[in-house]
Amino acid sequence: MSATHTAALLLRAHPYGETSRVLRFLTRDRGIVGVMARGVRSGKGSGLDTFAGGRLTYYHKSNRDLHTFKEFGVERPRRGLGRHPLRLAGASVLADLVLRHGGDADAESLFDSLSRALDDLADADPPEVPSVLLREGWGLIAVLGYHPSLERCPRCGEVLGRDEVGRFDFEQGGVRCARCAEEGGGGPRLGPVARAQLAALVSGTVPPELRKPRAHLRLLSDFVTYHLAGSRELASFRVLGALLPSDD
Structure with a gap:
């Protein structure tokens, strides 16, 4: 099983047992990657601080949600x-x-x-x-x-006037025009x-x-x-x- 290396951001860390953690990274190559980091809670100064950026090395396991952590070299600690x-x-x-x-x-x-x-x-x-x-x-x-659509009403398609008071429509994903805003529902x-x-x-x-x-x-x-x-x-x-x- 070969090691995978990628740029990564540590987004979440959860304890697992007495000495391990489950880590969730955003990686530049593979998106969200979860790894099991065994033994990292037993020592200090691991560098596994949330929101730190650096180089992640892990062993990828096919058809698994959690892979095996090897190391994380911190380059941007963002303290x-x-x-x-x-x-x-x-x-x-x-x-x-x-x-x-x-x-x-x-x-x-x-x-x-x-x-x-x-x-x-x-x-x-x-x-x-x-x-x-x-x-x-x-x-x-x-x-x-x-x-969100902020220039045209997502219901009727009309261009919103510069001084128009509309209503945000979460379902349609944009701002309704003043006329469609009176139809009820929607957001603020x-x-x-x-x-x-x-x-x-x-x-x-x-x-x-x-x-x-x-x-x-x-x-x-x-x-x-x-x-x-x-x-x-x-x-x-x-x-x-x-x-x-x-x-x-």
């Missing part, structure tokens, strides 16, 4: 994520997104996007974390194959400012003055819940929400 609870909570949200549906996306694009996102979060000042998370979260969603109303800020975040830009970051994070969470998380809110979103101040 800055653990130095503030907001950074850590934001990184957990991004990791949960990838773990839920990482297998359905192009592994290389997803790996590069998440690596950049974690680096940006690790370097962000705490007040900037919500904005950075929103930008990177919508970016990962696009890589995973989901992208979005005015022109909120829609312009959402469009900037989806395109990879943080607006100069992001209004109501909690409301934007709730929209992102609800979108993820509907399309990626099987109708159950990710626990990491709840943790992040408890750490954020009110929008008022």
Whole structure:
């Protein structure tokens, strides 16, 4: 059985027995890979810190969900994520997104996007974390194959007016026009400012003055819940929400 070498990000680590761990990596070559790391809990300084990036070596087993871990050479420890609870909570949200549906996306694009996102979060000042998370979260969603429609109504196809007040439709994956917004159902109303800020975040830009970051994070969470998380809110979103101040 030959060893496999790949660039990897450690996203989750779970204890197994008294001395071992089950590790979940995002790899650049094979997407999500789970390995059994025996004996790593018995020593200190293993380098197996969550969100670290480096080179993973493991023994691939065909038709198995868990493979055999050999070593992980850390190149980017990203210790800055653990130095503030907001950074850590934001990184957990991004990791949960990838773990839920990482297998359905192009592994290389997803790996590069998440690596950049974690680096940006690790370097962000705490007040900037919500904005950075929103930008990177919508970016990962696009890589995973989901992208909200913000220019045309997903029901009637009409172009939304610049000053139009619409309603986000989670089922259709976009913002309804004012006329279709009155048909009932759907998510929150979005005015022109909120829609312009959402469009900037989806395109990879943080607006100069992001209004109501909690409301934007709730929209992102609800979108993820509907399309990626099987109708159950990710626990990491709840943790992040408890750490954020009110929008008022």
